Amino acid sequence: MTAILVLVEHDGGAADDLSRQAATLARGYADAAGGALEAVLIGPGGADAAAGLGELGVAKAHVAEHDGLGQFAPQAWGRTIAGLVSRLAPAAVVAPGSERAAEVMAHAAAITDLPFAANCVSATPGDPASVTRVRWGGSLLEEARLHGGTKLLTVAAHTVEATPAATAATTEVASFTPDLADADLVARVVERAQTGAGGGISLADAKVVVSGGRGVGSAEGFAAIEELAGLLNGAVGCSRAVTIAGWRPHTDQVGQTGTKIAPEIYIPCGISGATQHMAGCKGAKRILAINTDPDAPMIANADYAVIGDLHEVVPAISAEIRKVRGT
Amino acid sequence: MALNILCCVKRVPMTGGRIVLTADEQAIETRHLGFTISPHEECGVEEAVRLIEANGGSSTVLTLGPPEAEEQLRDCMALGIDRAIHLLAEDEFDGQATARAIVAAIEAERAAGTEYEIVFFGNESADAGNFQVGIRVAHALGWPCVTGVKAVALEDGGLRLEQEVPGGRDVYRVPLPAVVTVKEGLNLPRYPSVPGRLRAKKKPVESSTPERGAQGVAKARLVVPVDEGSQTEVLGRGADAAPAVVELLERVGVLG
Ligand SMILES: Cc1cc2nc3c(=O)[nH]c(=O)nc-3n(C[C@H](O)[C@H](O)[C@H](O)COP(=O)(O)OP(=O)(O)OC[C@H]3O[C@@H](n4cnc5c(N)ncnc54)[C@H](O)[C@@H]3O)c2cc1C
Ligand SMILES: Nc1ncnc2c1ncn2[C@@H]1O[C@H](COP(=O)(O)O)[C@@H](O)[C@H]1O
Numbered sequence: 343m344t345a346i347l348v349l350v351e352h353d354g355g356a357a358d359d360l361s362r363q364a365a366t367l368a369r370g371y372a373d374a375a376g377g378a379l380e381a382v383l384i385g386p387g388g389a390d391a392a393a394g395l396g397e398l399g400v401a402k403a404h405v406a407e408h409d410g411l412g413q414f415a416p417q418a419w420g421r422t423i424a425g426l427v428s429r430l431a432p433a434a435v436v437a438p439g440s441e442r443a444a445e446v447m448a449h450a451a452a453i454t455d456l457p458f459a460a461n462c463v464s465a466t467p468g469d470p471a472s473v474t475r476v477r478w479g480g481s482l483l484e485e486a487r488l489h490g491g492t493k494l495l496t497v498a499a500h501t502v503e504a505t506p507a508a509t510a511a512t513t514e515v516a517s518f519t520p521d522l523a524d525a526d527l528v529a530r531v532v533e534r535a536q537t538g539a540g541g542g543i544s545l546a547d548a549k550v551v552v553s554g555g556r557g558v559g560s561a562e563g564f565a566a567i568e569e570l571a572g573l574l575n576g577a578v579g580c581s582r583a584v585t586i587a588g589w590r591p592h593t594d595q596v597g598q599t600g601t602k603i604a605p606e607i608y609i610p611c612g613i614s615g616a617t618q619h620m621a622g623c624k625g626a627k628r629i630l631a632i633n634t635d636p637d638a639p640m641i642a643n644a645d646y647a648v649i650g651d652l653h654e655v656v657p658a659i660s661a662e663i664r665k666v667r668g669t
Numbered sequence: 670m671a672l673n674i675l676c677c678v679k680r681v682p683m684t685g686g687r688i689v690l691t692a693d694e695q696a697i698e699t700r701h702l703g704f705t706i707s708p709h710e711e712c713g714v715e716e717a718v719r720l721i722e723a724n725g726g727s728s729t730v731l732t733l734g735p736p737e738a739e740e741q742l743r744d745c746m747a748l749g750i751d752r753a754i755h756l757l758a759e760d761e762f763d764g765q766a767t768a769r770a771i772v773a774a775i776e777a778e779r780a781a782g783t784e785y786e787i788v789f790f791g792n793e794s795a796d797a798g799n800f801q802v803g804i805r806v807a808h809a810l811g812w813p814c815v816t817g818v819k820a821v822a823l824e825d826g827g828l829r830l831e832q833e834v835p836g837g838r839d840v841y842r843v844p845l846p847a848v849v850t851v852k853e854g855l856n857l858p859r860y861p862s863v864p865g866r867l868r869a870k871k872k873p874v875e876s877s878t879p880e881r882g883a884q885g886v887a888k889a890r891l892v893v894p895v896d897e898g899s900q901t902e903v904l905g906r907g908a909d910a911a912p913a914v915v916e917l918l919e920r921v922g923v924l925g
Contacts, residue, residue, distance in 0.1 A: 414839065416804075416816070441792075441800070442834075445816050448764075448801035452808035457765055457885025460793075460800040470887070477796055482688055482697075483892040484797075489885045496800075528843060529813040535831060535838040546835075550923050574923055582708065585857075592854035598795070599708045599853040607921050617684045618795075628921065630904075630914065639686025645899050646917060650907035658908035662915045663924065 345380045345430055346372035348400070349423065349437035349446070352383060352391035357398070360438035362504035364497040365398040367465065368436035369507060375433050375467035379511075380404065382426055382435075384419050385411055392515045399507030404430075405517040414442070415530035420449020422520040427454050427492050433467065435492060439499030447494055456490040461498040476501070479598035479621030499602075500625065543577045545594065550576025551605045551626070553596055556583040557612015557633070557652055564589060566656045567611060573663050579603065581613045597622035611652040615640025632656065670826065672726035674717040675778075675788045677771060677803075678706040678745060680738040681796045694890040697796075706741050708853040709791030715858040716821055716851065717789055718749035724823065727751050729783075733758050733770050739874060746869035747861035754778075755876040761797070763886045768805035770879035775810065777877075787828070790850040792817045799886075807848035814848040815841045819855050 348368040350361045357365065365381070372379040380402040383392050392403035406422045423435060423446065435450070437443040444460050451458035459473050463483070466472040470487035476498045477484050488495065545551065552571040554564055564578065571578045579596040580589070596603055598618040604625030611632040613619060620643060623629065631644035632652050641647045648655050682702045689698040706714075717728045730745040732738045733756040742753035756770050775785065790803030807814030819838070820831035827844045833852070861869075904913040918924045 417814070441817060444800040445804065448804040449808070451765075451801060452768075452805045455765075457763065458799075458801055459886050461798060473886075474892075477798055477891070478684065478688070479798065481684070481894075483894055485889045485892060487887045487889060489883075489887070525811070525813075529815050529841055529847075531839040532842050533840045535840050574918065575925060576923070588857065592857075595853075606923055607918070615686050617686065617688060620686075630917065631901075636903075641901055642686075643896070643899070644901050646914075647901050647903050648905055648907075648910040648914060649903060650905075650910065654908045655910065658911040659914050662911040663918070666915055666919075666924075 344375065344377040345432040346375065346377045347426060347430070347432045347435045348379065348381050349435065349443055350381045350383050350391060350395065351438055351440060351443060352385075352387060355387055355390035356394050357391055358438070359504065360440050360443070360499055362398060363500070363502045364436050364438040365395070365400065366504050367462075367497045367502045368434070369399045371434055371436065371465055371467055377433050378402070380432070382406065382423060384422050385414070389515060389517065392513060396510045396513045397506045399511050400513050401511050402514045402516060405515060406520050407517045408520055408522055410522050410527050413531045415527050416445050417449050417529060418520075418522050418526040419446040420453055421522055421526045423447070423450035424453035425520045427456075432492055434465070434471070435494050436465075437496045439497050439501075444496050447496055451494050454492070456492060456494050457488060458494040459486065459488045460496050462495045463498050463501040465493070465495055478617060480624055481617040481621050543575070545577045545579055545596070545601045545603055548577035548603065549606045550574040550609070551579045551596070551603050552576055552609045552611065553579035553581065553613060554584060554611050554652070555581040555613030556587075558584065558589070561589040563653070566653070566660070570609070570656055570660050573660055576605070581619050610640055611656055613640055614638050615643050670724055670823070672720060672724050672787065673783055673785045674720060674726065674728045675775065675785045676710070676713045676717050676728065676730045676745065676750065677788065677790050678710040678714065678730060678732050678741055679794045679796070680704050680706065680732060680734045680741045681794070688893050690891055690893060694892070695888070696891070704737070704740060707791045707793075707795035709793070709851055711858045712853055712855040713789035713791060713851045714745045714748055714750060715856045717787075719856070720787070720821075720823070722749070729754060731771065731774060732756065733762060733767055733879070735759055742874055743869045744861065746872045747865040748859060749865065752872055753874040755874050757876055757878045758881065760881060761888070762881055763884045764797075764799035764801040764805065765885050766882050767802050768809065769882070771802070771806050772809040773879060774877070775806070784846075786845040788848050790848065792850045792852045803848050803850040810846070810848070812846050812848050813843040814850070815843060816850040818849050818851045821849065821851075821855065
């Protein structure tokens, strides 16, 4: 029986969320293709994580063991997958929607000279396979035919809901030693530099994000945005117009080429709602837009809106919060 | 150490708040749109210009795209890039075919006497987001590749590169030549000056027409995702809306 391989990324001895999503898509693919779902795990702790994969329906887990895989080395990881592709000739290798997994799959694709479709939301087996993948950071979908003896793809993050298999499998764990060359280890992580920030609430994890756009008008104008974010225990974000103007650092930018956020509530102030900005805030549960222009795309995309000048509205909200709190 | 640096950029439409497709569903309707390159690629161009300013050498920009993509090549040259290579293509190439065409161009450059030490790519293209062209080119050349780079420094004849990961930055050290794929935030790109724009008009652009070949990821059609059609509830106008906003924040449970 042909195998469908899923790349499982793991942290602390268990498959991470994106890998569970990938395994769910891979299982559907395996069912449709009449194949067995198998996993590949690379890096320290792989064997521990492999033990918990039965629930996802993984029949067999291939755990790579090699001294060179202690630190992340993208080409070595890609070589490890390429080795399995030639040894097992799987119908497909499905990987999670992390940037690291995409990088590893691109290496595997380059080594095997196979096509590779990044960020798929669905995949149907066949020759070629039919996939739907995201473009423009999720603002557009592409239906495509994916060729190659083994189909290589990643699953766009948070587009597939991770579910356990109807009947759990007993996972057979098999370790193997990939064939790595010195050249595969030239680009590898040699140290971890900490970023200065620390302490504050990270944009990616914040429950509340208050963002400012070109409408804020200046770096100083962000004082009112910061005040409101602070009152709500949230993080400050911004649009690209703001980072280009130098009013805020790029680490604050929300969007396709900035940070992807997923707060309980997102409050964009003076941001028009370009598709590339929306690509970063699709994960927000609710959007409350503050904008002078009732026809701004951001208003149409929002759940709630206040039409007005942010320089009046934002301080008024902060004052009202203080009033109800009696501070 | 004088360097030869190549930057690869892709012409893409500047979409607005809503994407409209052409009737054949093969592309974005661009009649009313301007064009640009990915912000990641802009940072690659800026980094190349800075490295050449600091170390001497020469920078080249390359694009695979329609004749109109010369606009993006001139834009990059206005920022200080010395010369351009235009691979002419009417249709979009998939990741494999794009890499093949770029590798052929780099090999032709080598045959003509130009050896690059660094090739900069964007981490991903703005439109297709294939996450692969730079890596495929690195393999074909036999060079190391580091992706998603947010800091570049020349060190002991090689490169020290920082990549942002959850919780910090991973550091890589690689020898030259190398492929580096970069992300926005690496630097703050300069604006073109008027003399820069004038000079760019006279800089050389060499063009050729590569074969597209079979497409391993063959685009069938594009689809605009259906939005959930969220009704927008207007809470009010101006400062008077504040109480309604605070009520909402209370309901959502973020007032603490
Ligand atoms: C490939 C690519 C990637 C990109 N990636 C990103 C990205 O990651 N993130 C991102 O944000 N952008 C990104 N962009 C840029 C994006 O296309 C827009 O240009 C940008 O988001 C616009 O920023 P803005 O909304 O602040 O400015 P504008 O579009 O100028 O909008 C300003 C808004 O403020 C409103 N306004 C003005 N004054 C006031 C006031 N006093 N009170 C209230 N409202 C007011 C106006 O009505 C308007 O709606 C990208 C572009 C490209 C081509
Ligand atoms: N048509 C193209 N012309 C020149 N460079 C390209 C082209 N397509 C992709 N690239 C480069 O490869 C990077 C990654 O693209 P992709 O693999 O499509 O995500 C881009 O940021 C560009 O630097």
